[in-house]
Amino acid sequence: MNTTLNSTSFWEQGLLGEKLVLNITAGAIAKAVLILIIGLLIAKLLRRYLLNLSRSTKYVWVINEDTALTLHNLIVVIAVVYSLDALGVLSYEIAGTSISNLLTAFLVFYFSYLLAKKSKDYMIMSSPREKLPEVQIKAKLFYYLIVTLAFFIALNIAGFTGRLTTLLAAAGITGIVLGFSAQTVVSNFISGIFMYFDKPLKIGDPVEVAGYSGIVHDIRILSTRIRTWDGLLVRIPNEKLFNSEIKNLQKYPARRVDITVGIAYKEDAQSVIDLIRKTLDEMPYVLAEPEPTVFVDSLGDNSVNIAIRAWAPSEKWFDVRTQIVQRVKKVLDEAGIEIPFPQRVNWFAEELRVRVEGGQQK
Numbered sequence: 001m002n003t004t005l006n007s008t009s010f011w012e013q014g015l016l017g018e019k020l021v022l023n024i025t026a027g028a029i030a031k032a033v034l035i036l037i038i039g040l041l042i043a044k045l046l047r048r049y050l051l052n053l054s055r056s057t058k059y060v061w062v063i064n065e066d067t068a069l070t071l072h073n074l075i076v077v078i079a080v081v082y083s084l085d086a087l088g089v090l091s092y093e094i095a096g097t098s099i100s101n102l103l104t105a106f107l108v109f110y111f112s113y114l115l116a117k118k119s120k121d122y123m124i125m126s127s128p129r130e131k132l133p134e135v136q137i138k139a140k141l142f143y144y145l146i147v148t149l150a151f152f153i154a155l156n157i158a159g160f161t162g163r164l165t166t167l168l169a170a171a172g173i174t175g176i177v178l179g180f181s182a183q184t185v186v187s188n189f190i191s192g193i194f195m196y197f198d199k200p201l202k203i204g205d206p207v208e209v210a211g212y213s214g215i216v217h218d219i220r221i222l223s224t225r226i227r228t229w230d231g232l233l234v235r236i237p238n239e240k241l242f243n244s245e246i247k248n249l250q251k252y253p254a255r256r257v258d259i260t261v262g263i264a265y266k267e268d269a270q271s272v273i274d275l276i277r278k279t280l281d282e283m284p285y286v287l288a289e290p291e292p293t294v295f296v297d298s299l300g301d302n303s304v305n306i307a308i309r310a311w312a313p314s315e316k317w318f319d320v321r322t323q324i325v326q327r328v329k330k331v332l333d334e335a336g337i338e339i340p341f342p343q344r345v346n347w348f349a350e351e352l353r354v355r356v357e358g359g360q361q362k
Contacts, residue, residue: 032083039079047072060126062119070118074111078104097159105158112150116143136203137196137219144221188222191242195219200246208247210236250314254287257310257321261328262303264338269296269304272337279327280310285320287311303340 050068057063085100120139127135201207205216207226214228224241226234249255263272273294280292290311297307308328312320332339 028087032086035086036079036083039075039082043072043075043079046075060122062123064122066118066122067115070111070115074107077107077111081107101158105154108157109150109154112153113147116146116150119143119146132203140221141196187239188237191238192219192221192223195224195238195242198242201248201251205251206249208249210240210244212236249317253314254290254311255314255317257308257312257317257324259308259310259321259324259328260297261306261308261332262300262339263306263332264340265304267304267337269306271335272306272332275331275335275337276306276308276328279331280308280324283320283323283327285312285316286324287313302342 047068050063050071051065054060054064054068081100081103085098120143123139123142124132124136201209201216201219201224203216203219206214207216209226212226212228212234214226214232214234217225217227217233219225221238223235223237226236228234261272261276263269273296276294277292280286280294286292287310292308292310294306294308296304298305308324310320310324329339
């Protein structure tokens with residue numbers, strides 16, 4: 001307390017205590033100028049240090065020229081605010097705290113928001129294409145973390161921390177009531193975090209989940225959006241997604257194509273198998289390893305069922321499956337192989353009489 005008094009009296013002693021313009025003392029002006037000079041000096045040194053560091057660090061997504069400029073501007077503006085406060089311009093109080101503290105809190109939160117947003121965008125833009133979905137999720141988590149921390153730091157600077165605690169305590173019962181109504185939101189949020197670490201899917205993956213099939217369009221904190229094959233956008237809450245069975249159709253580089261072809265019982269099954277194998281060998285996207293297999297799978301009611309198992313790149317799976325069906329049908333037709341359609345033999349307990357033209361019955 002004595003230190004504060006002595007420090008305050010220093011700026012009011014002798015010539016420093018003389019009033020110059022608008023009842024502002026020379027000491028206040030000197031103090032304001034000193035604060036401004038120190039702020040500018042710190043801002044300049046910090047910016048230069050961050051620029052040099054950005055050339056050698058691997059965390060360039062957060063330590064870069066934009067970050068250096070943002071922090072430089074923040075320090076300069078805060079120095080201006082406290083210089084004005086030293087002059088007494090911002091000495092008025094609102095809600096029990098000074099205008100300078102309110103402005104400083106706002107500036108800290110605003111510039112932290114800019115820093116978080118630019119870092120998130122830089123992280124996404126500088127990431128390789130194949131890692132983009134995972135980087136997008138990390139960038140969003142980093143963004144929300146920085147904004148949340150900045151919010152509480154700003155409250156502390158503004159002097160609202162103690163009052164906020166009182167308000168939270170007074171709103172305890174309300175919080176419990178709201179907690180029950182917000183449990184779905186919390187559940188979705190926690191499920192989203194678990195989904196991030198579990199990583200069953202990423203943006204751009206074709207999936208089947210919760211009764212829907214399509215491409216993962218976006219993964220957010222509370223929900224995941226899927227663009228179905230017919231062009232619809234489906235929003236699935238993360239809680240439902242986390243508790244559902246997820247089929248990732250492109251998780252691995254290769255995927256198997258399963259097709260069954262029926263031939264007539266009179267046809268030579270081995271000749272058909274050799275013909276289909278030759279057709280598969282001529283298709284460039286059918287993988288040689290694992291080797292495709294063709295075999296007699298079952299003896300059906302109307303046909304001998306030939307099973308075709310061939311592996312293809314996951315991103316080409318649909319195209320390969322379509323081509324296999326088309327080419328197998330074509331080569332079987334060219335070879336004169338019959339592909340039978342379902343037939344039924346109807347048996348009648350009594351002799352069936354048929355009336356023909358001329359009135360005769362048979």
